[in-house]
Amino acid sequence: MIEFYSAATPNGQKVAIALEEMGLAYNLHAMDLMANEQKQPDFLAINPNGRIPAIVDKDNDDFAVFESGAILLYLAEKTGQFLPQDPKARSQAVQWLMFQMGGVGPMMGQANVFYRYFPEKIPAAIERYQKESRRLLEVVDHQLQKHAYLAGDSYTVADMATWPWARIHEWSGVDVSGLDALKAWLEKLAERPACQTALVTPAPGEATDEERAKQVRSMVTR
Template sequence: MIEFYSAATPNGYKVAIALEEMALPYRLHHLDLSANEQKRPEFLAINPNGRIPAIVDTDNHDFAVFESGAILLYLAEKTGKFLPADPNARSVVIQWLMFQMGGVGPMMGQANVFYRYFPEKIPAAIERYHKEGRRLLEVLNTRLAQVEYLGGNEYSIADMATWPWVRIHDWSGISVEGLDHLQRWLEAVGNRPACQRALQVPPSASQSDDERAKAVSKMVTR
């Protein structure tokens, strides 16, 4: 059993996708970030950084893993899925995983902050992160013109990590117009049943009360 600590964020959805794709049994612990539940001592004992997501693998002596990229690698190695055995192919997948961790997530996250949440509009900051976000999406588009998925022609944890961030490009204020290969990939990954299920774990605040209730009723263990 995987004890899964998460909230409705792109980083949380990465791990939800992996758990669903790998068909691992898990139990969701939904942390209310607005109430700072991620800063409580019991969670800090799992992740000293006080951020979601995190997991505890009860089948491995209650081994705890934090940082979303590290969790994806751990789960891929645990199951032998979505990470190639060949050293070179494995390295390519990890390179694109790190591209998301070091680039796509942080830059689009900053775009979200200044475009959506910051109490005052700072045009220079918004422009900076919109430009850098668009540049990173163009890098992805160039890659996806060459291969079907980010790691090559097989779906991998690199796609699981990147898709939850790219799918919210509108919310970040970043256009994908003209990025046809990226749009093709967005649709292909989004059509995967595991991805669709993962977006209910936990349900986002934009869902209706009925949708949230139905999702919660399904998410105890899967």
């Protein structure tokens, strides 16, 4: 059994997709980020960075893993799924996973902060993060013009990591016009039951986008 600490955010959804796709049994702990549950000592013992997602593998001496990319690799290696065995193909999947972890996630995350949440509107910061996010999604689109999935012909943890972020481009204020291969891939993955389940694991709650933005606004400035 995997203890899975998460919230209704793209970084949490990546891991929910992987758990669902891999058919792993898990016990969901829906963390209340607004109440700062992620900064309490019992959770910091699992993830010293005080952020979701994190997992504890009860079947592996209660081994704890934090950082969504590291969790995806751990689960792929545990199950032998969604990460090719061939060294070159495996490296390609890891490259696209790192590209998400170091690029798409942080840039779109900052686009959200400055476009949606930050109390002052700083046009230069908004433009910087939206432009960089658009550039990164163009790189994704270019790859998907040539391949069915990010790392080539097969669906891997790199797709699982990138989809929850890329799908919220509108919320980030990132224009994806002309990125047709990206759009087709977004739709293709949206049909997967695991991706659908991940979007409600945990359920996002009843709050409207604006109400949620208001709550997050207080979090990004505390």
